[in-house]
Amino acid sequence: MSKHVAVLMGGWSNERPVSLSSGTECAAALRRAGYRVTEVDVGRDIANVLAELKPDVAFNALHGPFGESGMIQGLLELMQIPYTHSGVLASALAMDKHQAKIMLKSAGVPVTDHVIVPRADAGKAHVMPPPYVIKPIADGSSFGVFIVKGDTSHPPQEILREDWNSGEEVMVERYIPGRELTCSVMGDVALGVTEIVTELNFYNFEAKYAEGGSVHVIPADLKPKIYDKVQKMALAAHAALGCRGVTRSDFRYNDAAGEDGELVCLEINTQPGMTPTSLVPEQAAHAGHSYEELVAWMVEDASCNR
Numbered sequence: 001m002s003k004h005v006a007v008l009m010g011g012w013s014n015e016r017p018v019s020l021s022s023g024t025e026c027a028a029a030l031r032r033a034g035y036r037v038t039e040v041d042v043g044r045d046i047a048n049v050l051a052e053l054k055p056d057v058a059f060n061a062l063h064g065p066f067g068e069s070g071m072i073q074g075l076l077e078l079m080q081i082p083y084t085h086s087g088v089l090a091s092a093l094a095m096d097k098h099q100a101k102i103m104l105k106s107a108g109v110p111v112t113d114h115v116i117v118p119r120a121d122a123g124k125a126h127v128m129p130p131p132y133v134i135k136p137i138a139d140g141s142s143f144g145v146f147i148v149k150g151d152t153s154h155p156p157q158e159i160l161r162e163d164w165n166s167g168e169e170v171m172v173e174r175y176i177p178g179r180e181l182t183c184s185v186m187g188d189v190a191l192g193v194t195e196i197v198t199e200l201n202f203y204n205f206e207a208k209y210a211e212g213g214s215v216h217v218i219p220a221d222l223k224p225k226i227y228d229k230v231q232k233m234a235l236a237a238h239a240a241l242g243c244r245g246v247t248r249s250d251f252r253y254n255d256a257a258g259e260d261g262e263l264v265c266l267e268i269n270t271q272p273g274m275t276p277t278s279l280v281p282e283q284a285a286h287a288g289h290s291y292e293e294l295v296a297w298m299v300e301d302a303s304c305n306r
Helices: 016-032 046-053 071-079 088-095 097-106 119-124 205-209 224-240 279-286 291-301
Strands: 004-009 036-041 057-060 114-118 132-136 146-148 169-174 179-186 189-197 215-217 246-254 262-269
Touching (some): 004 046, 016 036, 016 057, 016 291, 088 097, 097 114, 097 224, 097 262, 114 119, 179 224, 189 279, 224 246, 224 262, 246 279, 279 291
Parallel strands (some): 004 036
Antiparallel strands (some): 132 146, 132 169
């Protein structure tokens, strides 16, 4: 008898629309792969819903806080429902960009210099010499991210808006010019390296999800030793935080800095997008895995005590 998979999607974070798109695509692919699937738009009553459904596996297609911060993972552990992606601790660490960078740095993965400041201070005056980047400590899909260019006289005032909902403290980090690279890990294997090329200033929400917002070049046109270094750093980041299943690590590469350039890890995503334009399915396809094979692998990899 085929496994009953509950695909958890939606939720109430800023990334709800992306999660619904990811979840719908994953559910359809799992059905094609022969699984019995129930799509669950996650609300505060999720424990009751799961208790009634009694799925064999929970496929976590949630994005943003609650879905990738260790909370839903803790609930699934309590209910003893095997689930996909990373466990409680790895999810919580990766979601908090400050803590993640401490862990990455200790594992020898280069990261950017940063400070954590109240958003009121970040909006009042430059807290480090421009160019720099302001970003929420724990949010995804590039929500609330601002690049402050070198010739800017004052910080972006949008950060002081009353409807800001991405935390009262923000991360301000040194801006690394150059190329945007990303590499996924599937189990203990690094997939191909993608370069993201966009005309939209940086890889923001629109570049990620709008049609034609960005071009994904896979394999990225890099020197073999740099390509290899990105893959090794993605594996090291995955291991440093104790991640499981599929993750995706994002990098900046300034190829103009010295002979080999400057390569830094920006963050690791424990719940990477699975929409039709997402990077993980593309990288899996490049490695010879169809979308159906990818999601089936994730279901078969699911467990508790992750």
